[in-house]
Amino acid sequence: MSSPSTATQIFTGDGNIDFVDKRRTAYWATLAIIVVCLLGITLRGFNLGIDFEGGTKMNMPAANLETSQVEETFTKATGVDPEQVQIVGSGDTRILEINSKRLTQGQIDAARQALFDAYKPVNSAGQQTPDAIGDSTVSESWGSTITNRMLMSMGVFLIAAFAYIAIRLQREMAVAAILALFVDLITITGLYAIAGFEVTPATVIGLLTVLAFSLYDTVIVFDKVRENTAGYLGNKRMTYGEHANLAINQTVMRSISTTVISVLPILALMIVAVWLMGVGTLKDLALIQLIGVIWGTVSSIFLATPFLVSIKNRTKECKEHNAEVAEFRARLASGETAEEAEAEEIEKERSRAEAAAAQRRGTCTERPAGPSGSGTSWRPGHNN
Numbered sequence: 001m002s003s004p005s006t007a008t009q010i011f012t013g014d015g016n017i018d019f020v021d022k023r024r025t026a027y028w029a030t031l032a033i034i035v036v037c038l039l040g041i042t043l044r045g046f047n048l049g050i051d052f053e054g055g056t057k058m059n060m061p062a063a064n065l066e067t068s069q070v071e072e073t074f075t076k077a078t079g080v081d082p083e084q085v086q087i088v089g090s091g092d093t094r095i096l097e098i099n100s101k102r103l104t105q106g107q108i109d110a111a112r113q114a115l116f117d118a119y120k121p122v123n124s125a126g127q128q129t130p131d132a133i134g135d136s137t138v139s140e141s142w143g144s145t146i147t148n149r150m151l152m153s154m155g156v157f158l159i160a161a162f163a164y165i166a167i168r169l170q171r172e173m174a175v176a177a178i179l180a181l182f183v184d185l186i187t188i189t190g191l192y193a194i195a196g197f198e199v200t201p202a203t204v205i206g207l208l209t210v211l212a213f214s215l216y217d218t219v220i221v222f223d224k225v226r227e228n229t230a231g232y233l234g235n236k237r238m239t240y241g242e243h244a245n246l247a248i249n250q251t252v253m254r255s256i257s258t259t260v261i262s263v264l265p266i267l268a269l270m271i272v273a274v275w276l277m278g279v280g281t282l283k284d285l286a287l288i289q290l291i292g293v294i295w296g297t298v299s300s301i302f303l304a305t306p307f308l309v310s311i312k313n314r315t316k317e318c319k320e321h322n323a324e325v326a327e328f329r330a331r332l333a334s335g336e337t338a339e340e341a342e343a344e345e346i347e348k349e350r351s352r353a354e355a356a357a358a359q360r361r362g363t364c365t366e367r368p369a370g371p372s373g374s375g376t377s378w379r380p381g382h383n384n
Contacts, residue, residue: 017252020245023306030183030303037190044193049099049200050138052147055083056103058111060121060133062087062094070115074098077114078107084198088283108135150204154185157208161215165222172315173222176307177215180299184214187299188292202284210292217258217300221251225305233321236328240318241309248305259297266290 019026050057058074067085074082084099103111112133115121121132158178166174188207192199224247232243270286312318 017249018245019248019302020241020306020309023302023310026302026306034183034186034190037186037194040190040194041186044196046189046193047196047198049198049203050136051201052150052199054138055099055101056108056135056137057100058098058108058115058133058135059095060115060119062096063119063121065096065119067096070096070098070119073114073118074100074111077111078103080107102137102139108137146201150201153204153208157211161211165215165219169219169222169226172311173226173308176304176311177218177222179307180218180304181211181215183303184211184292184296184299187295188288191291192288197287198284200284202282203288206285206288207292210289210296213262213293214296214300217255217297218304220254221247221300221305222308224251225308233317236325239322239325240312244305244309248301252301255297255301259293262293263290266293 065087067087071082071085074080074085078100080100080103082098082100085096087094087096098111112130112135115133116128116130120128122128123132158181161181162174162178165177185207188210191197192203197203225244228243228247228250229240232238232240238246266286266289269282270290313322
């Protein structure tokens with residue numbers, strides 16, 4: 001009878017995929033991704049929206065406009081080169097957006113009049129009017145305030161996440177989860193820097209959302225790890241890492257299902273709200289969520305639990321247990337039956353317990369020797 005396929009094992013939770021033992025490969029691949037992302041952040045930086053840097057944004061119905069022509073008209077009217085001219089949406093809902101440094105009211109009025117004279121945009125009622133051209137301006141001080149609040153919210157989130165996992169599960173699990181979250185943060189922000197995607201407040205909201213999603217997925221796996229490793233020190237058949245690897249296999253299908261269910265409405269949001277309706281804010285929110293949900297699932301499977309195993313394997317009790325498991329398996333390989341090996345382990349444990357108890361009793365009954373070195377006690381005024 002043929003063995004079930006890997007896909008079937010993943011689906012049923014009976015898989016034996018060795019995620020933990022291959023963690024070094026995952027670590028090296030992650031390190032390479034982190035280096036590339038950090039280089040992207042350092043060399044390219046972020047394409048911050050006007051909410052962070054300050055500036056002016058103008059928009060109007062795109063119709064059949066060419067961005068190069070609109071850019072030329074805007075520059076002639078204001079004397080300022082726009083930072084970005086783009087068209088978002090599709091069909092009749094397409095919107096043309098112009099981003100530039102902060103303009104004076106006079107420059108905005110001049111740009112609006114020039115754009116109206118050149119392209120005659122219409123409003124929602126089908127009337128040609130300069131009011132069809134919208135504008136918004138954000139000061140540099142406001143952008144600085146938004147940036148500081150963004151960093152503060154990120155710090156509060158990470159601290160709260162660490163505290164929750166440390167209390168809810170274990171301290172080692174909290175450390176592993178935070179390490180995985182930092183990898184998520186660097187990877188997602190690095191991708192934004194490399195691709196040049198615009199960073200807006202909606203992007204930050206989406207980032208915090210997907211970090212929380214990744215944390216939720218990690219906690220699900222860690223909860224199963226905690227269940228599998230309860231009393232693991234008394235089990236000589238499996239190491240902590242093997243118990244943790246079993247937990248990943250038992251929850252991997254749940255992680256994949258959660259990801260698929262989460263991605264479907266995000267894709268619907270991108271298609272309907274962004275491609276059909278041209279809502280730029282929803283585009284920023286949907287894009288960061290799509291990237292983050294997919295990567296968050298990858299990190300919760302391939303990084304978070306392997307991080308935990310690497311941390312646990314450095315503890316004294318886990319090292320001793322791993323050695324005991326290796327010794328147990330060596331005896332099995334030499335021809336002993338499992339019952340014989342387990343009986344010998346039980347006898348060793350009993351001997352160690354009796355020795356420890358005898359040592360404790362000896363410590364409690366021992367009395368200090370007198371001045372002569374004999375075992376008699378000495379009291380002032382009594383010389384023997």
